[in-house]
Amino acid sequence: ESQPLKGKAKVVDIHTHMYPPEYVKVLESRNIIPLVRKFPGAPDPRLVLLDAEVPLLESAQQGTSVLPGRPLTRHFSSLYQKIHFMDTHHIDISVVSLANPWLDFLPSDQAFPSAKSINASFSSMCAVHPGRLYFFAALPLTAPTPQLLDCISSISSLPYCRGVILGTSGLGSGLDDPAILPIFSALADADLPIFLHPHYGLPNSVFGPRSAAGEYGHVLPLALGFPMETTIAVARMFLAGVFDKVPNLRIILAHSGGTLPFLAGRIESCIMHDGHLVNGMKKGARRTVWEVLSTQVYLDAVVYGEVGLKAAVEASGGSERLMFGTDHPFFPPVGGEEGEEDGEWESVGLNVKAVVKVIGEGEEYEGVMGGNAFSVLRLEGE
């Protein structure tokens, strides 16, 4: 049994994305990434998001056959498909979020109105299925700070909003930028946790020319670039003292924190042995990475394997800080069979299986699969 178990406590998916139709329209109008483009002979338009996909996008323009990006299927925009996916996998409640790269690329004057419209779209989708859908709002990060603060105050009164989804770029200089502290404080004071999600990965040069030529598909940027990006972003926040400066900030890390559970010890040791930091970050005068992990950080359980999940449980001080997710509509089955996307997804099964193996099938299982999300995100259910 690799699907969430029927008849138990409610199952909640906290890592699940959508692109509302008006967002897809924006992508269709663009000629640099992120973009959506049709290619001759391909049934679905292609969604090209990542820097790592740019070399193939350029060669596809010269007529080579390997297409960049991924097919933009109806799973990305259709509410019907989201509910169908939930029903197929016995998911009771989904906390949906706009997928990457959110509104990060919008010119300053477009960001605020777009955020309003996107968040209104998510609100109305949730209202169609009350008790089954909640959402993490998108923020207009390129807008002037007063508009950004205005947005935070308005989303906090939306009945189905339970936090915000954020990439690692912050206001342009990352999440350790002192200029973003008022935003973190406003989110914390509004009791809106951040769902921190990667997009930018690592520079293409680290993946080499064969990856750029498309030989390895998306494996290196998605399996390694994404988790390293998250790890680096959180380490920078920690080094900048963000968690001490905004002690009521709560942050949910995508993909079980990237590699943070595995590397927390090394990060601690490097701080301890850094001659430059020795006065500024004295032991005893600061909280350790471990302490921050077990007080202000939550991890999703989207790690696809037992060993990684075990590390996540241990690093966050127990399974109460872990929450199940699927990353739908990314990672669909790729067997090539007609209609397979409407059936069970192996990517979901891998995560459920890891939870069962690490936690068992008792009360803690019910917590990770849904109960923890109920309390962390103040869900109400039907």
Ligand code: URA
């Ligand atoms: N998962 C995501 O959420 N985004 C991507 O771009 C790829 C996988």
Ligand code: ZN
């Ligand atoms: Zn995701």
